Amino acid sequence: MPLFRFSRRPTYVTCRGRDDGGGAQIAACVSTMIYARLRRATYVHSPLQTVAHAPLGESTEDWSARWENFFSLGYGETQASSLSGIPENTLAKPHRRSPRSGKLNVVAHCHKVTDHHPEAWASIAPELRRKYEVSPKPEPPGFDENFLHIAVHLRRGDVTADGRFSERFSSTDRLLPALRRHFSEERCRLHLYSQGNAEDFPEFAEFDPWLHLDEDAFVSFHGMVTADVLFTAKSTFSYLAGIIGDGEVVYEPFWHPCLPGWKAL
Structure with missing residues (x-):
């Protein structure tokens, strides 16, 4: 009788559905990246869509795109748009429930898990820095090598x-x-x-x-x-x-x- 080996289906996690400030949304995405590593899942990137506090005269769409491009968190990552055939699972409390395999697990953030792992925040810093350097940055005023x-x-x-x-x-x-x-x-x-x-x-x-x-x-x-x-x-x-x-x-x-x-x- 042949032996059948059952393989675990891939587990995907993404962060989306927020409408607060840009810093909070970037931090939520980073917490999701860390959470995926801790749970041996695959982080999937969903671009920021609705970032609050757009400057006067700038649309929410353009403002959100600026935040997305500035941090480049999706650089080198699987994009959520490429997983259209994968069923979604809303994971409202990732600190209490594990992500489901074979699903695209959608979270708002994972801070209640990742805030217990400061070493994980530190270990992801070099990767965040590489992503950050993908897009051009403004010259900060008042900086020179003499100080x-x-x-x-x-x-x-x-x-x-x-x-x-x-x-x-x-x-x-x-x-x-x-x-x-x-x-x-x-x-x-x-x-x-x-x-x-x-x-x-x-x-x-x-x-x-x-x-x-x-x-x-x-x-x-x-x-x-x-x-x-x-x-x-x-x-x-x-x-x-x-x-x-x-x-x-x-x-x-x-x-x-x-x-x-x-x-x-």
């Missing part, structure tokens, strides 16, 4: 100390002493990335900062990636910049984990 460049991201604008989203507000109580320690050693230039007006940041006057206020999101992001030292905020935006960049990262604790090699503020 050690220190970037600070502060959540402001819709984030206040005592109002809505107050849990995302970055206090300067621990930040300023940490900055002074860095400035005591090298010829440094501080780049402050935030929203508002120059008079909103009087506590940074001693550093003579280069202010990047309400700057184009992609210019700001690449500046943080380029920096020699990055102080992240409670934000996936600067968190991703810390992962993709290869400088020192000083991490402000929030809901995503501190990566190996980072310093907690």
Whole structure:
């Protein structure tokens, strides 16, 4: 009697269906890439479709395409559009259920799994960096080789100390002493990335900062990636910049984990 060997059908996982900000959507896709590795599945890329906060005069479609092209997460990956014959499975809680084999498992994010694996976030960083370098990047203003460049991201604008989203507000109580320690050693230039007006940041006057206020999101992001030292905020935006960049990262604790090699503020 012949022996039959049963092979496991491929398991596919993709991230889609979100309509929040670009940083959150990119982080969700990265968490899905990590999740697929942890579950021995194949990550399948679905391009970003509906990214929030499009600038005035720019369509959501064009804004979403800019985010998609800037990070190039789909570069070298299987595309969801190529799996039209594979049945889909909505995986609402990937932290509780495993992806189904023979299906295209659709998730919104996998943070409840991957945030327990900071080493996996660190190990995927070189691959993210290679993808990031596929598309051209803007020249960040104020950078030259004569300085050690220190970037600070502060959540402001819709984030206040005592109002809505107050849990995302970055206090300067621990930040300023940490900055002074860095400035005591090298010829440094501080780049402050935030929203508002120059008079909103009087506590940074001693550093003579280069202010990047309400700057184009992609210019700001690449500046943080380029920096020699990055102080992240409670934000996936600067968190991703810390992962993709290869400088020192000083991490402000929030809901995503501190990566190996980072310093907690």
